[in-house]
Amino acid sequence: MRRTLFLIFLIVIWELGYRIFDWGWKFPSPLQTLEAFYDGFANGHLFGSIVASMRRLLISFVISIVLGTGLGFLFARFRFFDETFGFLVVALQTVPSIAWLPFAIIWFGLNDTSVVFITTIGATWTMSMASRTGIVQISKIHLRAAQMMGTGNGLKMFYQVMLPAAFPHLITGVRVAWAFAWRALTAGELIGRGLGLGQTLQDSRDIGDTATILCVVIIIAVIGTISDHFCFKRLEDGIMVRFGLHAAKK
Amino acid sequence: MIEIDKVSKSFEQKKGTSYQALDEVSFTIKQGEFVSLLGPSGCGKSTLLNLIAGFEKAYDGTIRVNGEPVKGPGAGKVVVFQEHGLFPWLNVLDNVAFGLKQQGVPKKERHARALEGIKSVHLSKFIDRYPHELSGGMKQRVAIARALVMEPDILLMDEPFAALDEQTRYILQKDLEDIWLRTRKTVLFITHNIREAVLLSDRVLVMSTQPGRIKKEFAIQAARPHQAGDPLIHHYENKIMETLSEELEKVVREEMGHDYRIAKNAVPDLPDRNLGIGI
Ligand SMILES: Nc1ncnc2c1ncn2[C@@H]1O[C@H](COP(=O)(O)OP(=O)(O)OP(=O)(O)O)[C@@H](O)[C@H]1O
Numbered sequence: 001m002r003r004t005l006f007l008i009f010l011i012v013i014w015e016l017g018y019r020i021f022d023w024g025w026k027f028p029s030p031l032q033t034l035e036a037f038y039d040g041f042a043n044g045h046l047f048g049s050i051v052a053s054m055r056r057l058l059i060s061f062v063i064s065i066v067l068g069t070g071l072g073f074l075f076a077r078f079r080f081f082d083e084t085f086g087f088l089v090v091a092l093q094t095v096p097s098i099a100w101l102p103f104a105i106i107w108f109g110l111n112d113t114s115v116v117f118i119t120t121i122g123a124t125w126t127m128s129m130a131s132r133t134g135i136v137q138i139s140k141i142h143l144r145a146a147q148m149m150g151t152g153n154g155l156k157m158f159y160q161v162m163l164p165a166a167f168p169h170l171i172t173g174v175r176v177a178w179a180f181a182w183r184a185l186t187a188g189e190l191i192g193r194g195l196g197l198g199q200t201l202q203d204s205r206d207i208g209d210t211a212t213i214l215c216v217v218i219i220i221a222v223i224g225t226i227s228d229h230f231c232f233k234r235l236e237d238g239i240m241v242r243f244g245l246h247a248a249k250k
Numbered sequence: 251m252i253e254i255d256k257v258s259k260s261f262e263q264k265k266g267t268s269y270q271a272l273d274e275v276s277f278t279i280k281q282g283e284f285v286s287l288l289g290p291s292g293c294g295k296s297t298l299l300n301l302i303a304g305f306e307k308a309y310d311g312t313i314r315v316n317g318e319p320v321k322g323p324g325a326g327k328v329v330v331f332q333e334h335g336l337f338p339w340l341n342v343l344d345n346v347a348f349g350l351k352q353q354g355v356p357k358k359e360r361h362a363r364a365l366e367g368i369k370s371v372h373l374s375k376f377i378d379r380y381p382h383e384l385s386g387g388m389k390q391r392v393a394i395a396r397a398l399v400m401e402p403d404i405l406l407m408d409e410p411f412a413a414l415d416e417q418t419r420y421i422l423q424k425d426l427e428d429i430w431l432r433t434r435k436t437v438l439f440i441t442h443n444i445r446e447a448v449l450l451s452d453r454v455l456v457m458s459t460q461p462g463r464i465k466k467e468f469a470i471q472a473a474r475p476h477q478a479g480d481p482l483i484h485h486y487e488n489k490i491m492e493t494l495s496e497e498l499e500k501v502v503r504e505e506m507g508h509d510y511r512i513a514k515n516a517v518p519d520l521p522d523r524n525l526g527i528g529i
Pocket residue numbers: 261262269271289290291292293294295296297298332
């Protein structure tokens with residue numbers, strides 16, 4: 001409720017400001033933005049962009065979650081791997097994924113694959129670090145209990161014990177990975193070709209359509225918030241409660 | 251049958267030194283025998299149990315279970331840990347059914363058997379709860395049910411009742427005795443409670459500390475089920491108490507300097523006193 005009032009207040013100020021100072025086309029008024037929204041959705045362009053971007057995002061996201069979890073597992077289990085490749089990953093993690101775009105363009109061309117590539121890179125390293133921590137921190141007694149009940153040390157152990165035991169860390173990793181992927185995706189799309197939110201931003205800049213630019217920014221913010229709040233945060237909270245960690249956190 | 255022959259174990263410590271936790275420990279537990287292990291805290295009881303369970307492979311000497319050298323965990327050996335070790339992401343029913351699931355028992359049957367096991371530790375009302383919603387004693391009971399439900403040949407129990415109140419402990423001791431009388435499993439039972447050890451066991455092994463060795467062995471030759479009121483039982487309790495007090499005195503002396511002695515009546519000769527963290 002308070003949030004809604006605040007948003008309405010903000011929009012009123014914005015509209016008033018636009019009318020009083022009359023700053024021109026460089027920043028749109030609420031009405032223009034709304035219009036752009038309507039037009040964008042009416043001709044299907046905005047919706048199409050959202051779908052295209054989400055498709056890329058989901059592909060990259062799934063790849064990076066699987067890859068990251070797997071890598072983290074290897075780091076946690078094999079000392080040698082951790083000391084060699086693990087160290088490299090820590091270094092790679094500090095590189096903004098957009099820095100790989102030139103390589104991506106050289107290897108794959110100016111297309112979807114490039115964008116998916118850098119989005120995946122953006123999320124994988126974080127995910128692998130989270131998964132490593134999660135698996136390293138599994139208590140010995142749980143592993144022993146599992147072994148004594150006959151899980152062995154292979155896949156059964158991984159699926160039935162390690163994954164669930166590492167879940168609190170994994171889910172945090174997933175949340176951060178999602179945020180990283182989002183950023184990398186938008187950055188990548190600004191340069192990539194085709195349909196997508198980032199491309200729409202870029203195209204609108206070319207024709208000076210600031211209203212649409214703002215629309216896309218708002219859409220990105222809304223999707224980001226919704227997915228984090230209603231999907232990952234819920235999931236995380238649920239798991240924390242299940243593990244009895246919630247009381248400790250507060 | 252568990253045969254332990256000259257088993258030594260030392261732990262690496264940081265500065266290249268090593269700490270010898272067990273020194274040439276040898277004993278045998280016969281098929282169907284109930285043996286308790288008593289000893290001061292830190293004397294290596296859990297360490298020994300972990301070796302038998304197959305969790306650690308770096309040690310000297312040989313351990314054979316049913317004639318076979320121990321290769322790893324599982325294979326008819328089941329452990330009740332000092333800290334329960336339940337899986338926080340599974341509810342009581344699934345925790346107890348976990349072992350059966352690994353054996354490939356179909357869902358319906360394993361749930362039925364798990365329920366049976368949960369009933370025997372008096373927790374039927376709590377099958378939907380998660381471990382963090384249970385009290386310490388309840389968790390321990392779930393851990394016991396989880397072990398028993400797998401119908402192991404060999405039951406290794408590391409202070410399973412230490413966290414329980416007197417009444418629950420009593421009930422579970424009775425239950426364990428019943429189960430043992432019925433199934434005649436081979437049991438190695440670690441405890442700090444002398445009365446518990448004497449009441450349940452065929453034999454009580456008392457360990458000495460630093461390094462851990464078997465100090466003395468008491469065969470409890472009283473009629474089953476052992477009765478707390480039996481003078482013979484009382485006699486054993488006192489004997490074991492004496493042996494343990496010596497050990498305890500040694501520990502304290504080592505810590506406080508050599509001229510320290512425990513006043514003769516500082517250790518009350520109430521045999522059922524839980525020596526818990528004290529020793
Ligand atoms: N992983 C380890 N690394 C180094 N030292 C260890 C390790 N595990 C146990 N120890 C040492 O070995 C000794 C025996 O430990 P253990 O846990 O077997 O004692 P315990 O007899 O079970 O004691 P309690 O009755 O308190 O449970 C202790 O002095 C402990 O410090």
